[in-house]
Structure formats: structure tokens, C-alpha cells
Amino acid sequence: LTSLGLAAAAAAVGNGDITSEVYTTALLQRARALAELNAFITIDEVAVLEAARDADKARAAGSAAPLLGVPLGVKDSYLTKGLPTSLGVEGLSHFVPREDADAVRAIKGAGALVFGKNNLVEMSYGLTGHNARYGQVKNPHARDRVSGGSSSGSAASVAAGLVPASLGGDTVGSIRVPASFCGVVGFKPTTGRWPRYGVAPISHTLDTTGVFARSVEDCILVDQVVTGEEAAEFSDGGYGLKGARLAFAPRQFLDLVDSEVETRFRVVVRRLQEAGAEVVEVDLGEDFNALVQTATWGIFAHETMGAVSEFLRRHDIPTTFEAIYEGLKPQLRQAWGHIVLPGGAGATSAEAYQTALNVSRPEIQRRLNTAFVSHGALVILQPTTPCTAPLIEERATVHIAGQEVSYLALANHTVSA
Incomplete structure (x- = not known):
């Protein structure tokens, strides 16, 4: 069962x-x-x-x-x-x-x-x-x-x-x-x-x-x-891929991945092609990954304190943002102190936040939309994560493609446009 x-x-x-x-x-x-x-x-x-x-x-x-x-x-x-x-x-x-x-x-x-x-x-x-x-x-x-x-x-x-x-x-x-x-x-x-x-x-x-x-x-x-919405109807015969155009951006999404992940990903691409799909290669720009990182983390961290405080107030939850912050595990409390609290060394300024929200994020969306429209793609394929599940360790880093990088790299491919 x-x-x-x-x-x-x-x-x-x-x-x-x-x-x-x-x-x-x-x-x-x-x-x-x-x-x-x-x-x-x-x-x-x-x-x-x-x-x-x-x-x-x-x-x-x-x-x-x-x-x-x-x-x-x-x-x-x-x-x-x-x-x-x-x-x-x-x-x-x-x-x-x-x-x-x-x-x-x-x-x-x-x-x-x-x-x-x-x-x-x-x-x-x-x-x-x-x-x-x-x-x-x-x-x-x-x-x-x-x-x-x-x-x-x-x-x-x-x-x-x-x-x-x-x-x-x-x-x-x-x-x-x-x-x-x-x-x-x-x-x-x-x-x-x-x-x-x-x-x-x-x-x-x-x-x-x-x-x-x-x-x-x-x-x-x-x-x-x-x-409350009805799903599209699909035939019992499965999902036909003949003539479907799919895109992938190796320069952006295969740049820092384990060899095992890249091998499996390319096998998937080949199987999709064998099933009748047309797979086209696109390039989202040399600065795309840096743009995504700056915009995503800048928006994310800048909004946390206000969002959490308002949620606690609205739902009458018996604690405060400050109490939650003080009770966090040391590594997370240090991270919040660095990027979430106003005045933290890595905190996003109001000006940088507005740039991320109103300039960088729309540019990310424009490039993705161009890949869809210009190439007629229905989907942009990418590995979800750059590696398989790491070992449980009390560390702030992981090894990907032979490099020791921040564990935040696990989210390199989950673009939040």
C-alpha cells in the first residue's frame, strides 16, 4: 500500500x-x-x-x-x-x-x-x-x-x-x-x-x-x-515529442557540474532527440550566471526581515524576528547577521535591491523569453542540481567538479526569475 x-x-x-x-x-x-x-x-x-x-x-x-x-x-x-x-x-x-x-x-x-x-x-x-x-x-x-x-x-x-x-x-x-x-x-x-x-x-x-x-x-x-483549474487533456497514448523543439544552454548550465551529472544529462538529451524532439543549443550570455546570482540573493536576503516580521504580526504568532534570529543555529545566525540584518557586511543596499528587482530580474526574464520566442522552444532543459546528494557533513562547502565551493552552489541551476 x-x-x-x-x-x-x-x-x-x-x-x-x-x-x-x-x-x-x-x-x-x-x-x-x-x-x-x-x-x-x-x-x-x-x-x-x-x-x-x-x-x-x-x-x-x-x-x-x-x-x-x-x-x-x-x-x-x-x-x-x-x-x-x-x-x-x-x-x-x-x-x-x-x-x-x-x-x-x-x-x-x-x-x-x-x-x-x-x-x-x-x-x-x-x-x-x-x-x-x-x-x-x-x-x-x-x-x-x-x-x-x-x-x-x-x-x-x-x-x-x-x-x-x-x-x-x-x-x-x-x-x-x-x-x-x-x-x-x-x-x-x-x-x-x-x-x-x-x-x-x-x-x-x-x-x-x-x-x-x-x-x-x-x-x-x-x-x-x-x-481550481482543470488540467489539459492528454491521450492515453502518452506524450508525443515529434516536432517539439527543446532548448539547452550548456555554457550556462554545464559550466560547473560533476561529470556524472553532465553525462546523465546528455543521455537525457539524446533520448529526447531519439523520441522525435528537436534540441537546439542557446546561449543566455556570458554574464548570465553572475546576473542571476546577484539578483536572486540580493532580492532574497533584502526581503527576509520585513517578510518574516509581517507574517508573525499578521498571524499573531507569539515570537518576534529578533527572538527567532537569536535562537538560530550559529552558522545560520552568522549568515543572517551578514546578509539579512540591516547594516550587515553583506546586506543589500536599498539602491542595489531596486536594481536587482527592476533591472537585473527583468533582464533575466527577457533573456529566457528570447530563448523561448526566438528559437521556438517549449522548454529549456538543464540539470536541476550540479551534483548528486553530498555526504552529510557539518560544513558550509561542497565539492562540485573537483572544486570546493559554497553549499549555495547547489542552487546554481534553480533560477528564480
């Missing part, structure tokens, strides 16, 4: 092939058996089993809700009514919201159950999956390796078969990086497509909510539920 994908599980429960209680019990047993992964901060077993029984009663009464009785994970940056929401920090370990985030409300409205709250990097600020209070999330495929972050527990729980899908969030790679490392599908919607109300922010410009699942089909199902 635990190997079922979201759509398959929803169909099985909806058709009466299995009950929600039986399915939920199987997932709970697996979560207990794999507790060392640290994928969850909170699971209220009594509450989720009660919700499963209620779902079974609803089905017996005629409900045909699309996710009826299917448990989903939820990143612990989402407010969940009646279930603790820690944001990954010690000071909020006992905070219980009085309301659900909009995306949580949407999945509940479709009949889904909140299985538990997934572990994450403190305040969603990191890419490896380490949390000083709740532990390092371990990669289900190799437990000595990182899961990726910041939506670490969400990705790991789906990869390990603890839940068929889980809600996450992405600002500069927090869905895409852990999805890559854990081998699941991570869907980062276009910013603004999914509601963000009730989800702890980092950057109002770049943040988006999203989902992890084991297939594109499953991600489409959650997207339909959250947005």
Missing part, C-alpha cells in the same frame, strides 16, 4: 478497494519504522486515524471528493489548524495555529488528511536539510547523504513511501533541490499561481508554494485541487 502514488491511492479509496483507515495505518507503520530519517517533526496518530475514519464514513455517505481519505505531508512552514507549526525553530515548538494556510485548506476541502508536519531547515533558510533542533533529514536512498532543503522532510517522506505527496515551498530551490536529491517529482508553480497565505515567507517576490509527489500526474492532481 505504501508504494501507491497519489492518484492511485485516491482512486483506490474512492472506489472502495481499500479504506482510508487501512491505508493510513500502513503509512503510520512505515513512518514509525523509518523514523530515523527525521522526515517529520509532528505526527498526531490519533487525530489522523480519526480523520481517516471520518473519510470512510463520508465515502459511505456518497462523497466523491478527489483526495478523499488520502494523507498528505505538509512542510512545517504552513499554518495548520490544531496541529503545531514550528517553522523549524525551537521557540515555536508548541505553537498551535487557529487557522490553516490556504493551500492546506484547499487539500482538506478536497478530502485529504494532514498526515503530519514535515521537517525543514530553520525558517526555510538552507539547502542541505540540516535542522539543529529537529535533526538532519536523511536521504532515503543513502542515509549518509543529505536530502536537500529547505523542504527536506517533504521530499524525503515522499521518496521513502511515508506519504504519496507533500506540500513544500521554494524560493531559490527549496522544492527543486531536494526533489533532485531524493529522486521524486518536485513541482514549483509559477510564483503567484498557488496561494501563499498562511505560509512562512522569506521573499515576497520569489516565494511560492508547491508539491512533491512520485509522478507528474500526481502533481497535476494537487495543482488542480489548489488552483
Whole structure:
């Protein structure tokens, strides 16, 4: 049962092939058996089993809700009514919201159950999956390796078969990086497509909510539920690629990658060509990567303090930005002091922020749009991460292509235009 994908599980429960209680019990047993992964901060077993029984009663009464009785994970940056929401920090370990985030409300409205709250990097600020209070999330495929972050527990729980899908969030790679490392599908919607109300922010410009699942089909199902939009119809014969034009930019996205990643990526390109796609090479400009780094991190860090402070105030959360900052693990507190706090040595000035927002970001978007329009490309292909999951180590650097670089390089390809 635990190997079922979201759509398959929803169909099985909806058709009466299995009950929600039986399915939920199987997932709970697996979560207990794999507790060392640290994928969850909170699971209220009594509450989720009660919700499963209620779902079974609803089905017996005629409900045909699309996710009826299917448990989903939820990143612990989402407010969940009646279930603790820690944001990954010690000071909020006992905070219980009085309301659900909009995306949580949407999945509940479709009949889904909140299985538990997934572990994450403190305040969603990191890419490896380490949390000083709740532990390092371990990669289900190799437990000595990182899961990726910041939506670490969400990705790991789906990869390990603890839940068929889980809600996450992405600002500069927090869905895409852990999805890559854990081998699941991570869907980062276009910013603004999914509601963000009730989800702890980092950057109002770049943040988006999203989902992890084991297939594109499953991600489409959650997207339909959250947005209320119908998906495009596809034939049962699959997805034809004959005549489709795809682009890739080796100068930008193969510049600093492990040889194994480049080899696998080029195999994918060849297979797409063999399936009938036309793959064209594009160049986004010699300064593209530098432009992306400056714009992304400049916007990201400059907006954090204001975004977090406003979120705490709006939702009546019993802490302050200053208290959260003081409680961060030393490495993260040092980073915030350097780039987030006004006056920090690496803080983005108001002028530089406006340049990043109003000059650099539109230029990035213009170049990407040119690649699509001028070359008629439907997709720009790129490796999601420049390496496979690194070993779990207490270091701020990783080795990529024989070079020791900042762990922030794990997000080099997750362009946040």
C-alpha cells in the first residue's frame, strides 16, 4: 500500500478497494519504522486515524471528493489548524495555529488528511536539510547523504513511501533541490499561481508554494485541487515529442557540474532527440550566471526581515524576528547577521535591491523569453542540481567538479526569475 502514488491511492479509496483507515495505518507503520530519517517533526496518530475514519464514513455517505481519505505531508512552514507549526525553530515548538494556510485548506476541502508536519531547515533558510533542533533529514536512498532543503522532510517522506505527496515551498530551490536529491517529482508553480497565505515567507517576490509527489500526474492532481483549474487533456497514448523543439544552454548550465551529472544529462538529451524532439543549443550570455546570482540573493536576503516580521504580526504568532534570529543555529545566525540584518557586511543596499528587482530580474526574464520566442522552444532543459546528494557533513562547502565551493552552489541551476 505504501508504494501507491497519489492518484492511485485516491482512486483506490474512492472506489472502495481499500479504506482510508487501512491505508493510513500502513503509512503510520512505515513512518514509525523509518523514523530515523527525521522526515517529520509532528505526527498526531490519533487525530489522523480519526480523520481517516471520518473519510470512510463520508465515502459511505456518497462523497466523491478527489483526495478523499488520502494523507498528505505538509512542510512545517504552513499554518495548520490544531496541529503545531514550528517553522523549524525551537521557540515555536508548541505553537498551535487557529487557522490553516490556504493551500492546506484547499487539500482538506478536497478530502485529504494532514498526515503530519514535515521537517525543514530553520525558517526555510538552507539547502542541505540540516535542522539543529529537529535533526538532519536523511536521504532515503543513502542515509549518509543529505536530502536537500529547505523542504527536506517533504521530499524525503515522499521518496521513502511515508506519504504519496507533500506540500513544500521554494524560493531559490527549496522544492527543486531536494526533489533532485531524493529522486521524486518536485513541482514549483509559477510564483503567484498557488496561494501563499498562511505560509512562512522569506521573499515576497520569489516565494511560492508547491508539491512533491512520485509522478507528474500526481502533481497535476494537487495543482488542480489548489488552483481550481482543470488540467489539459492528454491521450492515453502518452506524450508525443515529434516536432517539439527543446532548448539547452550548456555554457550556462554545464559550466560547473560533476561529470556524472553532465553525462546523465546528455543521455537525457539524446533520448529526447531519439523520441522525435528537436534540441537546439542557446546561449543566455556570458554574464548570465553572475546576473542571476546577484539578483536572486540580493532580492532574497533584502526581503527576509520585513517578510518574516509581517507574517508573525499578521498571524499573531507569539515570537518576534529578533527572538527567532537569536535562537538560530550559529552558522545560520552568522549568515543572517551578514546578509539579512540591516547594516550587515553583506546586506543589500536599498539602491542595489531596486536594481536587482527592476533591472537585473527583468533582464533575466527577457533573456529566457528570447530563448523561448526566438528559437521556438517549449522548454529549456538543464540539470536541476550540479551534483548528486553530498555526504552529510557539518560544513558550509561542497565539492562540485573537483572544486570546493559554497553549499549555495547547489542552487546554481534553480533560477528564480
